[in-house]
Amino acid sequence: MKGIIFTKENFLLTIKGLKTQTRRIIPEKVIEKFYNYDDRVSSVGKPDGIACIRLYEEDFLPQFSRYKVGEIVYLKEPYQHAIVHEMVGYGYFYGCDKIEDYSCDLSWFREMSRDGSSEWQERWNKYEDEKMNKLFMPEIAARYFIKITGVKAERLQDISEEDCLLEGIKIGRCGNESKWMKAFYAPDDNQPYITAKSAYEEVFNRINGKGAWRINPFVWVYDYELTKQF
Template identity: 30%
Template sequence: MKKIMFNDKFGLTQSVLDGRKTMTRRICKYDRPDESWDIVFPVFESKDYDSEGNLISPLYGAFGWKNKEGDFTGWNNPLYKVGEVVAIAQSYKDSGYDPDSLDRHPKDLSIRGLMKDSSGWNNKMFVKSYACKHHIKITNVKIERLQDISDEDCLKEGIVKQEVISDESPFLYAYDAFLDGDNKYFASRWFRSPKEAFAVLIDKVSGKGTWESNPFVFAYEFVLFD
C-alpha cells in the first residue's frame, strides 16, 4: 500500500483527519524537451471503460509531450489512481502507539526494540504504510495548471472560510498555519479570497515562488476512509 504525506506544520494532516481537506495538489514532475513541445492527453476508446461506463484506463489522469512533427516522449502517470486506498503518513507518536510497547515492525527496530526508541516515533518518514492507522480513498484525479484552481477547490484544499466584521467584505478567508500554546490550530492570516489564501499556503508548503511559476499539478480528490 502507498502512503501520502501532508504538511504538519501548517495543520494539513489534521485538516484531512477532521474531514475539512478533501483535495491535494502535487506538482507534476516532467521534463519538457523544449518550448516547441505541447502537453497532450490520452484519447480513450471503448475498451478503456468498464460495463458501467467508468473510465478504467491506466492512463486516466496521464499526460505527455508531443512536438509539431508528432514526436512523443511517453506518458507521465499520476501516482495515485481513482479507487485506490492510501495510508496517511503519521509518526508512531501521533498515531497513538504506546511508547513502551515493543516495536512490531522489523524494518524499524531500534536497539532496545521499543516504540519510543524507534526512528519512526517522531518522524513519519520512517513509518511503513502498513503501520499507519488512517487512510484516504482517491475519488477523482485531474491535471491542471496550479493557478487554474477554483474557489471551490481552494476550500477543499483546507482553506477555511470564516465570517468576520469588516466594512469591506462580509467575510474573509483564513488557513490553518500554526499551533498555539494549547496545541490547537488557529488562523494566522486573513485574505480577501480563497485563491489568495491558497497561493500563500502553497508557497509555504512547496517553496517560495511555486504559485508564480504556475506548474502543472495532479489534483487528487479523496474522502477519509478510516
C-alpha cells in the same frame, strides 16, 4: 500500499474531514514526456493524410499520476514505538496527537499483535524515546487511510474558489461587530484574505517555497475521502 505526506495542519484537516483535495507538483520528467509526445503527434500523420488525434495536457498527464482512482493510501505521520506494561501490549505513540502523559491516556494506543513480541522489544529498546520521521513510516504503523476518488491535471493557478475550500481554506469574516466583511483564512493563520484563492496561494508557497505559486506549475489534483484499511 503507497503512503502520502501532509503538513501537520493539512493532516489534521484531513482526518477531520475538512480537507478532501490535495495538489502535488508534477515532476519535470513527466512534463517532458508530454512535450516529446506532442512533438511526435504533431509531426506524424495517418496514411490518408488525416492528422493523429492529439491529447492535451489535462488528458495526457493523469496516466502518470502517482495515485490512481480507487487506490487506498495511508497517511504518514511522526510515530514512536511504545510498550504499555500494564496491558502487556505493543504499539505506537503518534506525534500529531497532543497528549502530555500518554502513560495515563491510552486513547492514542494502537495495539499490535502480541506474536513476535521479542522482535518488538528489540525495536523498542533501539528506538525508545526517539520520534521517528514520518517520511519513513511503514504501512503497518498507519492508523488513517484515504481513498482516491478523482485525479486530474491542471495549471496551479487554474484552481477554482470552490476547490480552494476543498483544500482546507476556511470561510470567516474580518472587521468588528458593526462593520465586517466575508474573508478567507489559511489553516492556523489569522491573516484574512479577500478570496479563497489568495489564501490558498499563501498555503502553497508555505509548503513548496516562496514563489512556487508564481511559477504556475502543472499539478496533479487528487480528490479523496477518509476510509478504512482493507
